[in-house]
Amino acid sequence: MTEKEETASGGSKEFLTVAVAGQVFGIPVLQVQDVLGEQKVTKVPLAAREIAGSLNLRGRVVTAINVRHRLQLPALAAGSKTMYIVVNHKDELYSMIVDSVGEVLSVPDKDFEKTPATLDHAWRDLSLGIYRQKDNLLVILDVPKMLESLCMRDSDAA
Amino acid sequence: MDDLVQEFLTETTENLNALDSDIVKLEQNPNDKELIGRIFRLVHTIKGTCGFLGLPRLEMVAHRSENIMGRYREGSLQVTPSSVSLILEAFDRIKEIVAGIAKTGSEPSGDDSALIAKLDAVFEGKAAPVAAKAVAPLQPVASAEEKSLRVNVDVLENLMTVVSELVLTRNQILQILRTQQDSPFTAPLQRLNHVVSELQEGVMQTRMQPIGNAWSKLPRIIRDISVELGKKINLDMRGNETELDRQVLELIKDPLTHMVRNSADHGIEAPSDRVKAGKPEEGTVMLNAFHEGGHIIIEISDDGRGLNSDKIRKKALEKGVATEEQLKAMTDQQVQQFIFAAGFSTADKVTSVSGRGVGMDVVRTNIEKIGGTIEMKSVWTKGTTFTIKIPLTLAIVSALIVEAGSERYAIPQISVKELVCLSDRGENKLEKINGTPVMRLRNRLLPLVALRKVLQQEEPAGNESRSQQVIVVEVGANIFGIIVERIFDTEEIVVKPVSPVLKNIPIFSGNTILGDGRVIMILDPNGIANFVNSSVGIDAENRNKREETRVVADSERKVPLLLFRAGEGSLRVVPLSLVSRLEEFDCKNIEISGGQKVVQYRSKLMPLVPFSADVKQKEQGSQSVLVFSDRERSMGLMVDEIVDIVEERIDIQVTSEDGSAILGSAIIQGKAVDVINVGHFVSTVHKDWFGSTESFQSAQKDGHKKILLVDDSPFFCNMLSPMLGGAGYEVVSTRSALEALNLCRNGETFDIIISDIEMPDMSGFEFAEKVRSNESRWKSTPLLALSSHATPQDLVRGKAAGFDDYIAKFDRDILLKTISRMGDAA
Numbered sequence: 001m002t003e004k005e006e007t008a009s010g011g012s013k014e015f016l017t018v019a020v021a022g023q024v025f026g027i028p029v030l031q032v033q034d035v036l037g038e039q040k041v042t043k044v045p046l047a048a049r050e051i052a053g054s055l056n057l058r059g060r061v062v063t064a065i066n067v068r069h070r071l072q073l074p075a076l077a078a079g080s081k082t083m084y085i086v087v088n089h090k091d092e093l094y095s096m097i098v099d100s101v102g103e104v105l106s107v108p109d110k111d112f113e114k115t116p117a118t119l120d121h122a123w124r125d126l127s128l129g130i131y132r133q134k135d136n137l138l139v140i141l142d143v144p145k146m147l148e149s150l151c152m153r154d155s156d157a158a
Numbered sequence: 159m160d161d162l163v164q165e166f167l168t169e170t171t172e173n174l175n176a177l178d179s180d181i182v183k184l185e186q187n188p189n190d191k192e193l194i195g196r197i198f199r200l201v202h203t204i205k206g207t208c209g210f211l212g213l214p215r216l217e218m219v220a221h222r223s224e225n226i227m228g229r230y231r232e233g234s235l236q237v238t239p240s241s242v243s244l245i246l247e248a249f250d251r252i253k254e255i256v257a258g259i260a261k262t263g264s265e266p267s268g269d270d271s272a273l274i275a276k277l278d279a280v281f282e283g284k285a286a287p288v289a290a291k292a293v294a295p296l297q298p299v300a301s302a303e304e305k306s307l308r309v310n311v312d313v314l315e316n317l318m319t320v321v322s323e324l325v326l327t328r329n330q331i332l333q334i335l336r337t338q339q340d341s342p343f344t345a346p347l348q349r350l351n352h353v354v355s356e357l358q359e360g361v362m363q364t365r366m367q368p369i370g371n372a373w374s375k376l377p378r379i380i381r382d383i384s385v386e387l388g389k390k391i392n393l394d395m396r397g398n399e400t401e402l403d404r405q406v407l408e409l410i411k412d413p414l415t416h417m418v419r420n421s422a423d424h425g426i427e428a429p430s431d432r433v434k435a436g437k438p439e440e441g442t443v444m445l446n447a448f449h450e451g452g453h454i455i456i457e458i459s460d461d462g463r464g465l466n467s468d469k470i471r472k473k474a475l476e477k478g479v480a481t482e483e484q485l486k487a488m489t490d491q492q493v494q495q496f497i498f499a500a501g502f503s504t505a506d507k508v509t510s511v512s513g514r515g516v517g518m519d520v521v522r523t524n525i526e527k528i529g530g531t532i533e534m535k536s537v538w539t540k541g542t543t544f545t546i547k548i549p550l551t552l553a554i555v556s557a558l559i560v561e562a563g564s565e566r567y568a569i570p571q572i573s574v575k576e577l578v579c580l581s582d583r584g585e586n587k588l589e590k591i592n593g594t595p596v597m598r599l600r601n602r603l604l605p606l607v608a609l610r611k612v613l614q615q616e617e618p619a620g621n622e623s624r625s626q627q628v629i630v631v632e633v634g635a636n637i638f639g640i641i642v643e644r645i646f647d648t649e650e651i652v653v654k655p656v657s658p659v660l661k662n663i664p665i666f667s668g669n670t671i672l673g674d675g676r677v678i679m680i681l682d683p684n685g686i687a688n689f690v691n692s693s694v695g696i697d698a699e700n701r702n703k704r705e706e707t708r709v710v711a712d713s714e715r716k717v718p719l720l721l722f723r724a725g726e727g728s729l730r731v732v733p734l735s736l737v738s739r740l741e742e743f744d745c746k747n748i749e750i751s752g753g754q755k756v757v758q759y760r761s762k763l764m765p766l767v768p769f770s771a772d773v774k775q776k777e778q779g780s781q782s783v784l785v786f787s788d789r790e791r792s793m794g795l796m797v798d799e800i801v802d803i804v805e806e807r808i809d810i811q812v813t814s815e816d817g818s819a820i821l822g823s824a825i826i827q828g829k830a831v832d833v834i835n836v837g838h839f840v841s842t843v844h845k846d847w848f849g850s851t852e853s854f855q856s857a858q859k860d861g862h863k864k865i866l867l868v869d870d871s872p873f874f875c876n877m878l879s880p881m882l883g884g885a886g887y888e889v890v891s892t893r894s895a896l897e898a899l900n901l902c903r904n905g906e907t908f909d910i911i912i913s914d915i916e917m918p919d920m921s922g923f924e925f926a927e928k929v930r931s932n933e934s935r936w937k938s939t940p941l942l943a944l945s946s947h948a949t950p951q952d953l954v955r956g957k958a959a960g961f962d963d964y965i966a967k968f969d970r971d972i973l974l975k976t977i978s979r980m981g982d983a984a
Contacts, residue, residue: 042565043565044660044679045563045565045613045614045665046613046614046665047659047663048659051659054677056676056677059326059327061669061670063657063659090658092657151658
């Protein structure tokens with residue numbers, strides 16, 4: 001991501017907005033492969049807490065990541081509806097479980113801000129930056145980093 | 159036609175087609191070195207293979223062409239159109255001959271002398287004769303291709319994946335159909351079902367190759383070994399035509415070659431020895447492959463000398479993979495399994511053939527990697543037999559679907575021996591020993607493990623009245639039962655690798671999608687076996703280690719002690735568990751470096767310290783050394799004589815000051831002995847050797863930090879308490895983890911907890927997990943593991959269990975520093 005250099009220019013970027021615990025996040029739209037409704041997820045015992053399990057997407061096994069857990073947020077009440085954002089990372093499919101999906105937003109680069117240093121480090125590590133919106137702030141999720149860090153941390157725990 | 163010739167034809171035809179276009183390119187770029195090199199190599203390959211296969215006519219033509227190409231390559235001959243034409247003519251002749259071979263299976267007769275004379279003339283630098291007119295119009299050399307076709311492996315792999323998906327979809331549709339009655343789809347789906355099955359079989363067939371392909375090089379290898387070592391060996395290969403998946407074949411090729419080589423080199427004796435032993439002069443190495451219930455069995459046996467258990471014992475001791483005590487308790491069969499340990503070779507000499515000590519461990523790992531098993535039976539003087547059992551294919555496996563903790567899992571059928579239904583009455587009853595489930599199965603005790611427990615699933619809220627089934631699995635030579643709640647069906651499943659974020663869980667070997675569309679995890683019996691290891695004992699080495707610790711705990715905590723003599727005065731003693739090895743070094747090898755005695759040990763320099771000034775430094779002969787090591791570091795303590803190893807309960811009277819060589823005294827076998835302070839020697843070396851000169855006095859300033867010490871051995875409690883006390887801490891010691899947890903419940907608090915790992919009742923790992931659990935009041939207290947067997951796995955496991963750090967027992971300098979650091983952080 002090179003938002004920093006481009007803030008001065010008049011370009012814009014497109015993000016899919018998702019909501020997690022009241023906060024609006026943006027995922028670069030080109031990273032999103034699919035958006036799914038409620039899915040049947042097979043739990044994987046012994047896996048890290050953030051890994052919700054595996055699901056079948058048209059014959060491919062997709063690993064589901066609970067974004068709430070990853071961001072150290074409390075779990076949703078049982079029975080609440082969730083959405084699944086499917087992304088491809090290094091030829092593997094992952095699906096990020098979020099509370100709800102909004103729309104595809106085109107945001108001007110001039111509204112970009114660096115992630116505030118005071119943010120909780122679990123958030124700071126996974127955020128590429130912030131876009132100032134009229135009514136709220138859009139936190140851009142660093143999806144590859146989120147998945148990468150899961151792989152790394154997992155092998156540490158072994 | 160011979161397989162080899164067939165293969166040669168396919169390859170040569172391909173090469174020749176490439177050559178044609180290359181030569182034409184050469185004519186246009188006569189100075190392209192790379193191109194000339196490539197042509198040269200191709201011609202050379204053809205020539206070489208012809209010689210090997212006994213095709214003199216072909217070889218002759220190829221040879222002369224190669225000569226010319228050789229001169230082109232050196233640059234000593236100009237590439238001219240006329241000479242190129244001549245070479246083309248030669249290639250045409252080669253094609254002609256190749257076509258003849260393809261037709262009749264042998265070289266056609268014919269006269270090449272005219273062509274050869276022309277080629278020789280060009281080679282000698284004479285002007286090429288006027289380009290000969292094109293030879294008789296060519297028959298396309300296709301006959302070899304008609305029967306076999308080279309297909310890129312990727313294409314087949316891809317086809318296989320697609321078929322796998324098709325199989326899954328078919329299963330799904332069949333599943334839906336089962337719920338419908340009188341569906342108009344029934345008949346066409348039946349047909350689809352058959353077609354898919356046939357297609358699957360067909361695609362599998364394309365991947366199948368006879369195992370003979372992996373064996374084709376063996377006769378040559380055996381011949382070379384016989385010549386080199388002066389042995390007479392007959393290689394008997396049976397079941398050549400047994401087919402298995404190409405992928406599997408590739409993976410077992412090297413292990414097989416290695417094992418056959420081993421059999422010929424280590425197994426078969428020299429002819430004279432064989433005659434002496436009353437055997438025929440010629441030894442036999444037999445390979446036998448056959449199908450058995452969905453997998454392939456390969457036996458490699460020899461009628462050689464077999465494994466000498468005594469020699470292995472000696473070697474095991476030398477290599478430090480087991481102690482004398484452990485070895486004593488092992489059966490020959492168990493001892494023989496050591497050949498699968500890394501770096502183990504019983505060959506007396508390293509020959510060019512084998513004996514470098516790399517091998518059998520790799521063989522076993524490779525075979526287990528593809529879901530196979532390897533067993534060995536050996537009888538001294540009679541011979542050795544290895545039995546390898548491998549799946550036919552890796553892509554589609556037959557698996558048993560089971561349920562535990564309301565999720566379903568697949569277990570590969572290959573490791574399932576039988577299924578047993580547990581009942582409250584009758585023989586198949588679940589019994590418990592100290593909470594560990596076992597059952598009686600045909601007069602044998604079968605250790606059990608609950609899958610739910612392996613997967614750390616919650617216990618069901620109710621009781622255990624749910625029906626339980628036991629899957630008896632066999633992994634290597636170990637048999638154990640896995641308790642599951644339900645057993646469904648067997649299904650053909652397509653193994654898909656698990657996502658990288660789940661790779662670290664050793665219990666799963668993959669995942670798959672079932673007929674009903676749900677994803678399930680595939681259990682890895684090897685992984686479960688390793689988990690079970692803690693209760694069942696998977697390899698002899700570990701089992702024995704555990705048995706030993708149990709014995710120590712049961713017999714009123716006797717400690718194995720090493721008695722030795724060093725300098726004047728009484729016998730000295732050190733707990734054996736602190737000593738990593740006993741060594742004898744030749745005095746010639748002891749050198750001085752930077753004022754410090756050192757010796758080369760395991761390709762590193764190890765510092766040597768005399769026990770005291772009056773330990774006589776011998777001029778020659780060998781020096782007895784006790785080696786202490788922890789992770790990367792080691793040091794040797796020079797002593798006069800090692801007297802004995804005894805198992806005694808000792809009461810140690812701590813008499814000494816901080817940092818002295820003697821910790822205190824004790825009575826052993828009625829005699830007073832000095833208990834040495836290993837920490838003293840280690841720290842003398844470590845201070846200047848490893849740069850840890852910083853003193854640990856800082857601990858003093860912490861005042862009255864309270865430390866809880868959990869160690870089942872009174873010896874260590876007695877040794878550590880005064881030492882920590884001396885450093886200014888208040889120490890409370892308990893003899894078991896349970897006792898410690900009681901303290902926790904009673905509301906005691908500590909600044910630091912130090913725990914041993916190997917303890918009866920509850921291990922240090924379990925203790926740490928309990929301490930770190932949410933309801934524990936001690937969950938944020940720094941936790942330090944203390945043990946005498948620190949392997950990297952222990953470190954990792956300790957960290958995972960919740961320990962903050964891991965320290966070797968005798969490393970007191972580090973221990974004090976760590977405690978001080980932790981105390982500050984707390």
